[in-house]
Amino acid sequence: MGRIVDQYIEIAQRRNPGEPEFLQTIEEVLSSLEPVLQKRPDLVESGMIERLIEPERGISFRVTWVDDQGKVQVNRGYRYQFNSALGPYKGGLRFAPSVYPGIMKFLGFEQIFKNALTGLPIGGAKGGSDFDPNGKSNGEVMRFCQSFMTELFRYIGPEIDVPAGDLGVGAREIGYLYGQYKRLTTKFDGGVITGKGIVYGGLPGRTEATGYGIVFFTRNMLEACGEKLEGKTVVISGFGNVAWGTAVKLNELGAKLLAFSGPDGYILDEAGISGEKVDYMLELRNSGKNICKPYADKFPGSKFFAGEKPWGVKADLYIPCAMQNDVHLEHAKQIVASGCKFYCEGANMPTTNEALEYLMANGVTCGPAKAANAGGVACSAIEMSQNSRKMPMKREEVYEQLETIMKNIHDSAAAASEEYGFGYNLVAGANIAGFLKVAEAMTAQGYV
Ligand code: GLU
Numbered sequence: 514m515g516r517i518v519d520q521y522i523e524i525a526q527r528r529n530p531g532e533p534e535f536l537q538t539i540e541e542v543l544s545s546l547e548p549v550l551q552k553r554p555d556l557v558e559s560g561m562i563e564r565l566i567e568p569e570r571g572i573s574f575r576v577t578w579v580d581d582q583g584k585v586q587v588n589r590g591y592r593y594q595f596n597s598a599l600g601p602y603k604g605g606l607r608f609a610p611s612v613y614p615g616i617m618k619f620l621g622f623e624q625i626f627k628n629a630l631t632g633l634p635i636g637g638a639k640g641g642s643d644f645d646p647n648g649k650s651n652g653e654v655m656r657f658c659q660s661f662m663t664e665l666f667r668y669i670g671p672e673i674d675v676p677a678g679d680l681g682v683g684a685r686e687i688g689y690l691y692g693q694y695k696r697l698t699t700k701f702d703g704g705v706i707t708g709k710g711i712v713y714g715g716l717p718g719r720t721e722a723t724g725y726g727i728v729f730f731t732r733n734m735l736e737a738c739g740e741k742l743e744g745k746t747v748v749i750s751g752f753g754n755v756a757w758g759t760a761v762k763l764n765e766l767g768a769k770l771l772a773f774s775g776p777d778g779y780i781l782d783e784a785g786i787s788g789e790k791v792d793y794m795l796e797l798r799n800s801g802k803n804i805c806k807p808y809a810d811k812f813p814g815s816k817f818f819a820g821e822k823p824w825g826v827k828a829d830l831y832i833p834c835a836m837q838n839d840v841h842l843e844h845a846k847q848i849v850a851s852g853c854k855f856y857c858e859g860a861n862m863p864t865t866n867e868a869l870e871y872l873m874a875n876g877v878t879c880g881p882a883k884a885a886n887a888g889g890v891a892c893s894a895i896e897m898s899q900n901s902r903k904m905p906m907k908r909e910e911v912y913e914q915l916e917t918i919m920k921n922i923h924d925s926a927a928a929a930s931e932e933y934g935f936g937y938n939l940v941a942g943a944n945i946a947g948f949l950k951v952a953e954a955m956t957a958q959g960y961v
Pocket residue numbers: 603604605606627675676677678679680707861886887889890891893
């Protein structure tokens with residue numbers, strides 16, 4: 514007998530041709546939901562899954578700007594408002610050449626579950642553009658952001674949809690986007706965007722929240738398996754904001770970071786990447802070149818491996834923090850062969866479905882991104898509440914809340930997995946726990 518979820522996977526395939534990333538996340542999530550649907554015929558009758566996999570709204574728009582040479586440039590902008598059952602749409606903006614509807618929908622769909630897991634009142638959305646900020650001047654980035662917001666501002670608002678950063682969108686871009694929103698609306702509505710600078714309404718701790726949250730989550734996962742984070746050797750990928758926050762917290766909690774990577778290759782530093790070496794990751798990111806090789810020139814004893822991924826390096830724990838589909842089946846095989854037992858996703862969907870299945874089938878305990886990296890968006894929701902109360906929060910308060918939220922996410926994923934017969938499987942548990950919350954709200958709100 515076929516699975517109940519297969520009919521929905523077929524619908525998704527028919528409706529979203531040429532969008533493999535979106536279909537990949539749908540297959541991954543729905544596979545976990547089969548036992549839930551078997552127990553809950555009401556959710557089948559109400560078309561819950563079919564409604565959930567269709568974004569409530571998606572917009573695409575032209576973004577025209579003028580580069581430093583005076584040449585007219587055209588990009589495409591997007592916002593997919595996926596689900597508002599739990600609160601205003603919430604999710605980042607990604608600026609990268611690879612952005613197209615399939616990437617926006619995969620991220621928007623993941624965001625629904627991630628945001629539900631935080632326990633905070635936020636729906637799921639994602640947006641962005643195929644604009645590449647790497648190698649662009651400040652002026653070019655500003656003109657692009659202003660043009661992008663000139664269209665987007667019609668669709669967002671503190672009670673409607675609250676964007677934030679993601680790949681290629683950091684503090685600088687958020688500032689330019691917010692400035693233009695304010696100019697267009699003549700309102701200082703801080704709660705319309707998160708990840709703002711602290712002087713104009715941002716939350717202390719938001720910058721590092723995603724990375725710190727990933728490490729808290731990983732620690733919870735290790736402890737649930739009777740292990741300690743302290744003393745573990747770790748390999749991460751990426752060197753952006755998420756990788757940096759992860760590196761800082763790993764060091765603080767006594768783990769040893771051996772390697773990180775960029776699109777140009779990876780850095781191995783057996784002496785450990787800590788202190789000024791971690792700070793240097795930020796310098797690399799801000800260089801606008803998107804390469805990590807200069808690290809090896811600056812820190813003697815470290816090595817650069819051109820064009821390679823770091824998954825062959827022997828370590829106790831791997832945390833991919835770069836981007837989607839960074840870890841394929843052949844990498845999963847390397848990870849298992851190296852004897853590693855723990856793997857926690859930092860970036861969104863960094864593992865192909867077959868690689869993730871291989872890791873789990875071979876005794877590697879895996880933490881899924883939608884649970885592990887939810888600390889970022891959780892702190893964004895705290896930033897929204899700070900803005901509506903008009904009372905700045907203290908960094909220590911934020912850290913404390915973040916740690917509690919990450920523990921709750923871990924525990925609710927672990928409990929849901931146990932309840933639906935998956936044992937200790939955080940991948941399945943996160944999907945189930947997030948889904949049940951959204952499904953309850955959607956049921957209460959009728960067929961919309
Ligand atoms: N882009 C981040 C994420 O994937 C943050 C989103 C937000 O803060 O709204 O969750």
